[in-house]
Amino acid sequence: MCGIIGVLGDHEVAPLLVETLKRLEYRGYDSAGIATVNNGVLDRRRATGKLVNLSDLLVHNPLAGKAGIGHTRWATHGAATTGNAHPHSCGPVTVVHNGIIENFRELRAMLANHGLTPSTETDTETVAMLAAHHMAQGMTAREAVKATVAALHGAFALLFLFQGQEDLMIAARKGSPLAIGYGKGEMFVGSDAIALAPMTDRVTYLEEGDIAFVTRSGVEIIDENHAHANRDIVRIEASATLIDKRGHKHFMTKEIHEQPTVVAEALGRYAPSGLPSFPDRLDFTQIDRVVMVACGTGYYSCLTAKYWFEQVAGIPCEVDVASEFRYREPPVTPRTLALFVSQSGETADTLAALRYMKDKAAIVASLVNVGTSSIAREADLALAILAGIEVSVASTKAYTNQLTILALLAVHAARQRGHISDAAARAHVIDLMGLPDLMRQALALEPQIARIAEDLAPAPSILFLGRGVMYPTALEAALKLKELSYIHAEAYASGELKHGPIALIDRTLPVVVFAPHDRLFEKTVSNMQEVLARHGLVTLITDATGAALASEGTAAQLILPTASELCAPILYALPAQLIAYHAAMAKGTDIDQPRNLAKSVTVE
Numbered sequence: 001m002c003g004i005i006g007v008l009g010d011h012e013v014a015p016l017l018v019e020t021l022k023r024l025e026y027r028g029y030d031s032a033g034i035a036t037v038n039n040g041v042l043d044r045r046r047a048t049g050k051l052v053n054l055s056d057l058l059v060h061n062p063l064a065g066k067a068g069i070g071h072t073r074w075a076t077h078g079a080a081t082t083g084n085a086h087p088h089s090c091g092p093v094t095v096v097h098n099g100i101i102e103n104f105r106e107l108r109a110m111l112a113n114h115g116l117t118p119s120t121e122t123d124t125e126t127v128a129m130l131a132a133h134h135m136a137q138g139m140t141a142r143e144a145v146k147a148t149v150a151a152l153h154g155a156f157a158l159l160f161l162f163q164g165q166e167d168l169m170i171a172a173r174k175g176s177p178l179a180i181g182y183g184k185g186e187m188f189v190g191s192d193a194i195a196l197a198p199m200t201d202r203v204t205y206l207e208e209g210d211i212a213f214v215t216r217s218g219v220e221i222i223d224e225n226h227a228h229a230n231r232d233i234v235r236i237e238a239s240a241t242l243i244d245k246r247g248h249k250h251f252m253t254k255e256i257h258e259q260p261t262v263v264a265e266a267l268g269r270y271a272p273s274g275l276p277s278f279p280d281r282l283d284f285t286q287i288d289r290v291v292m293v294a295c296g297t298g299y300y301s302c303l304t305a306k307y308w309f310e311q312v313a314g315i316p317c318e319v320d321v322a323s324e325f326r327y328r329e330p331p332v333t334p335r336t337l338a339l340f341v342s343q344s345g346e347t348a349d350t351l352a353a354l355r356y357m358k359d360k361a362a363i364v365a366s367l368v369n370v371g372t373s374s375i376a377r378e379a380d381l382a383l384a385i386l387a388g389i390e391v392s393v394a395s396t397k398a399y400t401n402q403l404t405i406l407a408l409l410a411v412h413a414a415r416q417r418g419h420i421s422d423a424a425a426r427a428h429v430i431d432l433m434g435l436p437d438l439m440r441q442a443l444a445l446e447p448q449i450a451r452i453a454e455d456l457a458p459a460p461s462i463l464f465l466g467r468g469v470m471y472p473t474a475l476e477a478a479l480k481l482k483e484l485s486y487i488h489a490e491a492y493a494s495g496e497l498k499h500g501p502i503a504l505i506d507r508t509l510p511v512v513v514f515a516p517h518d519r520l521f522e523k524t525v526s527n528m529q530e531v532l533a534r535h536g537l538v539t540l541i542t543d544a545t546g547a548a549l550a551s552e553g554t555a556a557q558l559i560l561p562t563a564s565e566l567c568a569p570i571l572y573a574l575p576a577q578l579i580a581y582h583a584a585m586a587k588g589t590d591i592d593q594p595r596n597l598a599k600s601v602t603v604e
């Protein structure tokens, strides 16, 4: 969600702040702003919409200073207006914030008793007001921030700058990540390593409850008990700096085309010698039940894996969206593996669900793309998704890598539990090893998929259908289309069609059917016939055998290479992604940063 950058530099910082905010655009935002302190004076510039508006403002109304903070805002409290954009200031304090201050109304009421009234609709302004109030009572900036942070409820990352202090930034972390970067005589604070990568490769990740006092000569960190804390300095992976589009028009298409490569990397890591290989702690002889929790696209990879855990490994598996799971307070049996799946590793609901399961499940594991994230660090065991940095808000390569690793995990569970022989496990791995090649063949069909997408794009609404492992694929296809093209889309298990959604079918409703020639093919095709009988416009996505048997009457067909039930949902995700991408191209939407969406959803 919101992006944060802070710099104590030895040059003018405004250009660097804006350039860094550009690198944070991928997180999703609707306004941006920067503040500097120059000759002791705090000042700020803020603008709604894309960063170019802030840059234009700075051309006409520059901001001098060698110490500054910047922010991209994803609105939570209050509309995306200039007034609500960060930094928020009160007296000698200015602050940027990612997250939510849950008790801001109570704090406002308390501050009103001291004659302080807010001028914005935001929760963040209350933080600046409270710190300013403490300073007015005689506290130093350091004392004021400690007292302020102690009074806040919620999840947040905060970065403060102060009037009259050109060599001090104060950062506080509770719930949302922050990293301190070390330069030569310069110091940086960023909401992630991507922000800091061009300036430094040496960073310290703050822990929960930490407050960091940053000056040009270094950083002093205290923990949640205000005791001095030593935090490691780590080198940012080289890959953190590799965020260019490599000749692609969008990050999304670059990431779609990276899938054969990153799936091969995942297969190499988790099945290096022809059998699945996972850490010893994942001992499925000690596990009777798998509980998987995630949000959005990660939830659909879990739903797919449920079929695999149950069918391949014979182990009961439950899947939940994190926002429901965390408040349902489900009973947990002791021999449970709780697995949390998240690309960003910072999704607030998934993190809260993980914390609920800690000490209840036999083992709490995570499958996460960002190794330094909260969900990776707080799990007993973190499995890496190995997709490389995913910049596009719409998840693509992280999804197919999640699926690939979960397929291997289900085979691993089956083998450990004696549900299948070693030979059968090896056969599954060989099957999965064929995926990169199958994916390349599917990507070669992009021109044909683009034509299908262009035909679908004018429709106000589209229905996706699938059975078995193709049901979560249909759900993911509908989510991708909504996210990118803003076309309304729904997905149903095709067996559910006649229980209601069939009422929607007429000559105008496009219906996309995922139907590889598997053991459920006949059943899916029967449902498709019910659509055709009512003049629905069917696009059939199948393989050569399926196309030969069921193309008649369909408006369009896409023939993918033949794939097993383990490989099919991974392979069929590619046309789902490409349909969404090309429909969005046809509609001219903002592909890498769709409206209202954020890459990392750090509030519930």
Ligand code: AGP
Pocket: 295, 296, 297, 298, 341, 342, 343, 344, 345, 346, 347, 350, 393, 394, 395, 396, 483, 597, 598, 599, 600, 601
């Ligand atoms: C995917 O395209 C979406 N942007 C979204 O549904 C995402 O998968 C969800 O917010 C979960 O994010 P996470 O994987 O980072 O936890």
